[in-house]
Amino acid sequence: MRKFAQKFVLLSLVIGISAGTMVGCGSQTTGEVSSSETTGYGTSVIAIGKLNGVFNPFFYTTAYDDIINDAVNAALIGLDREGNYVPGIADFTIEEVANDAGEVQSIYTFTLKDGIKFSDGEPLTAEDVMFTFLIQLDPTYDGIATMNTLDIVGIEQYTKGDATEIEGLKQIDDKTVQVTINGVDPAATQKFGVAILPKHYYDAEFVKGDLSKIKEKNGTPMGAGAFVFENFENNVVSLKANPYYYEGAPKLEKLKFQVTDQANLFEAVRTELVDISDPSASPEMVANAEEAGLDYELIDNLGYGYIGINAERVPDINIRKGLMHLMNRKPAIESYYGDIATVIERPMSKVSWAYPDDVEEYYGYDVAKAKEYFEAAGYKDEDGKLMKDGEQLRIEVGISAGGIMDHPSAPILTQMKSDMEAMGAVLEIADTDGAVFFDILEQKGWDMWVAAWNSTVDPDMYQVYHSTGPSNHYCIYDDELDKLIVDARLTNDVEIRTELYQEALDIIMEEAVEMPVYQRKNMYLINPNMVNIDSLPENMSPFYNFYSELYNLEMAQ
Structure with a gap:
């Protein structure tokens, strides 16, 4: 069996998917596809999580809906296995120039390849590209795409x-x-790498300020992708081959x-209800797959798990550093993931090109050192309790672990609780459901919390760590850190940006607001009796998996 567990350190892209859009799998399994449809007729069945049925790359609300979008549509720009931007349906160039005022501008030129057609046979032209861009730049646009955050020349007068x-x-x-933008924006290529929609199908008479006709077709998409949408009925999306697909039918x-349902992903493949699924990777799942004679792929996840601390709720850095020294990560991750996850030392996915090589541990597990920091913060032992100004040291930590502490970082918290009790402090663990957990997190209501970040194409740190970042749950406000983050946005030079980001990562660690915990893997489970294993892409990566070559997928003979 093939098992891929590689490290990739170049640019990454998750087209159309941002942190926060992935939701839990659904619980419905009605409307199952009969086994007769999966053999002998060139039909493959793939398991997918709960669908909302919004099959539009600019208005979808879950990453599962966007899997359908990617199958039906074709994008201007794509990724290779190492995460480098490559032409999709268009070649592209980027040129930095000076305008009449001597200010730097970046010109992005997209040139469509010859013979690109939509699934109805109509040519895909520059007019369709303009139409697609204008949807996202419309003053009334309220979808997930972020092209409207680019400083395109004249955008303010338009919106x-x-x-x-x-x-x-x-x-x-x-x-x-x-497209001409003011200045330099390293994330612009990602934002331009969108699926192109047919103007003649969605709204031939499109005018600024009215996206209603486009949204009317959210449930009946059409594009230039490998497959043509047929219907979504009884929890099954049916597609057929697009004979006009530019990579070949x-x-x-x-x-x-x-x-x-997530709990049924293994059995669904084993019993040939579906051909491919993506269960949570674990030593048990690997063992189950091998015992059942199933093929599987293990691929580094573009994201990482962490434990965060709110610097406003825990303002004394000595307390935060003391807490860091109580986080015994390695035994917890090994017990939960075995050898299919690793402990990381900086708050960034190891998949990213900006993650530093050979980085050393910043805060080792050391109970004595933790107590030293608590004492430096003014806490003293009073009758077996760590007290300061009449108050016992008390920290509340939130975790969403199903109410039974089923989470890779849960053992870290239970040991912290025991260690803190032994020294006279209190750690209150609140295991809540996801909705409650994230609601409190958004309100900055946890002293400390356990979560994970999904990473995107570019390791831009602005959203999470800048003083004005919308997802700065850590409440870290550091002028030097802000400057590094902004400076990294002013150049496309990867070497310069890498150096700036690594300096920024060290500041975050020194501020003791985030402990990076683990880099896990994703798993694809394939039934070799149903799918021709040789038709799957070789050397899959976090940026290039079997979805990248759906047009090559074949049934087993």
């Missing part, structure tokens, strides 16, 4: 004024579109996505 065109957005000819006649 806030009476302008009917955007100065920096131009159609050069039938195959070419050019798919080898499958049909492809179905079956909504499947």
Whole structure:
């Protein structure tokens, strides 16, 4: 069996998926696809989580819906296995120039490849690219895409004024579109790498300020992707091959996505209800797969687990450092994941090109050192309790672990609780459901919490660590850190950005607001009796998996 557990350190992209859009799997398994449809007729069935049925790359609300979007649509820009940006349906160039005022601007030029067609046979042209861009730049746009955050020349006059065109957005000819932005934005390539929609299908008479006709087709998508949407009925999405697909017609006649409960993902593949699923990776799941004779892939997850501390609720850095020294990570991760996860030492996915090589541990597990920091914060032993100004040292930590502490970081907290009790302090562990947990987190209501970040294409740290970042749950406000983060946004030079980000990571560790815990893996489970294993991509990575080559997927003979 093939097992891939590689480390990739180049640019990453999760097209259309941002941190926070992934939700839990559904609990419905009705409307199952009959086994007769999965054999002999060129039809493959893939398990998928609960679908909301919003199959539009700019308005979807769950990452599962976006899997369907990716199958139906084709994007301007894609990724190779190492996470480098590569042409999708268009070649592209980036040129830095000076405007009349001597200010730097970046010009992005997209040139469509020859012969690109939508699934109805109509040509895909620059007019469709313009239409797609204008959807996201519309003053009324309320979807998940972030192209409207780019400083495109003339964008403010368009979104806030009476302008009917955007100065920096131009159609050069039938195959070419050019976008000019002010300054340099390393994340712009990701934001331009979107699926292109057919104007003639969604809204041939599109005008600024009215996205209603586009949204009307959220449940009946059409694009230039490998497959054509047929229907979504009884928890099954049915697709058929697109004969006009630019990479070549798919080898499958049909492809179905079956909504499947997380708890049933292994059995669904073993019993041939579905051909491929993605259960949570664990030593037990690996053992089950091998015993059942199933093929599987283990791939580093583009994200990481961590324990955070709110610097406003725990303002004394000595207390925060003391807490860090009580986090015994390695035994916890080994007991939960075995050898399919690793402890990390900086708050960033090891998949990212900005994660430092050969980095050393910043805070080792050391109970005596922790007590020294608590004492440095002014706490003294009074009748077996660590007290300061009449108050016992007390920390509340939130974790969403199903009410039974089923979480890789749970053993860390239970040992912290025991260690703190032994020295006369209190750790209150609140194991809540996900909705309550994240509601309190958004309100900055936890002293300390356990969670995980999903990473995106670019390791831009602004959202999470900048003083004005919308997801700065740590309440860290550091001028030097802010400057490093902003400076890293002003250049496309990866070496310079890497150096800046690594300095920023050290500041975050010194501030003791986030303990990086683990880098886990994702798992794909495949039934070799149903799927031709040789039709799966070689050397899958966090950026390039079997979804990247659905058009090559074949049934077993």
